Amino acid sequence: MVKKGGKYYHILRDFVRNAYAGILTRCFCFMSWNFDYTSIASIKELLSENGLVMSKKFGQNFLVRMDVLSRIASLAGLEAGTRVWEVGPGIGALTSIMLSKCANVTAFEIDRGFCRILSGKAFSDESRFTLIEGDVLKNFKEEYVKSGVPDAVCSNLPYNIGSVFIARMIQERVLPQRMVFTLQRDVVKRICSVPNSELYSSFSVLTSLDYLCHEAFVISRSSFWPSPDVESSVVVMERRKESLVPEAEARVFMVFLRKIFSSRRKTVVNNLKTEGFEAKKVSKALEEIGFSEKARAEELSAGGMLALMRALKG
DSSP: OOOTTSTTHHHHHHHHHHHHHHHHHHHOOOOSOOOOTTOHHHHHHHHHHTTOOOOTTTTOOEEOOHHHHHHHHHHTTOOTTOEEEEEOOTTTHHHHHHHHTTOEEEEEEOOHHHHHHIIIIISTTOTTEEEEESOHHHHHHHHHHHHOOOSEEEEEOOTTTHHHHHHHHHHTTOOOSEEEEEEEHHHHHHHHOOTTSTTOOHHHHHHHHHEEEEEEEEEOGGGEESOOSSOEEEEEEEEOSSOSSOHHHHHHHHHHHHHHTSOTTSOHHHHHHHTTOOHHHHHHHHHHTTOOTTOOGGGOOHHHHHHHHHHHHO
């Protein structure tokens, strides 16, 4: 036993203190910004102080339940040093939770007023926070080229760009290991739909190419301020070990995908005929892969569409 004041006491004391500090840093990162994101009154006051109003144009709704925010962040599997993108952070509710987990957060925000709050007040002293101002649909590719693919994306996506942003990420082959999004529930259902279901679409196929997708939970409208007009839920998109379409064929397949789904009411034969394919050749190719010439796009899985594309090339 080392006695207080003994030869090795100070060495052991400093070692224990440093080790304890290291554990705290790994488990929780402390921040100077202490704002009550669950208080609508506090949010209104913050917006008023900065001369801001909510914008329907940008699909702005604040999630004001901390238990829901924490649950969303936990689904992203964040650890110390995880590089995560957030789209539409607003005034930083989800951002603050991710930073508290010691993640490195790159946030894309189009609203200049929110940008002033984020960079000037909320996270001005946070070295792990990077703010990129402007339209994420125009500047995410530049950030990808600069910094590479993030480990994760975790966002309460602005509903006016949600499906477009996800599609662009996949089309541009910016593919993080995990993506967690709050979206309109009907969009989440489309993402998770399977062949022969009502909501199955080209978007369902696109999101399934590189990801296993599932709806994690539904969020009540009362959890937001202002309350949205639509039901919301959280989708988790986990990167597949192997994509359904080889990378060498991915971009060509995505073009073919849009053609085959160009009109839901038409058969595959008629859709592709409109796109310049010979009807007899399409009918024969469908027969070769086990489908009727009257088949519609919603009957085919991604694998079936890939087989059809290859058969039409042959």
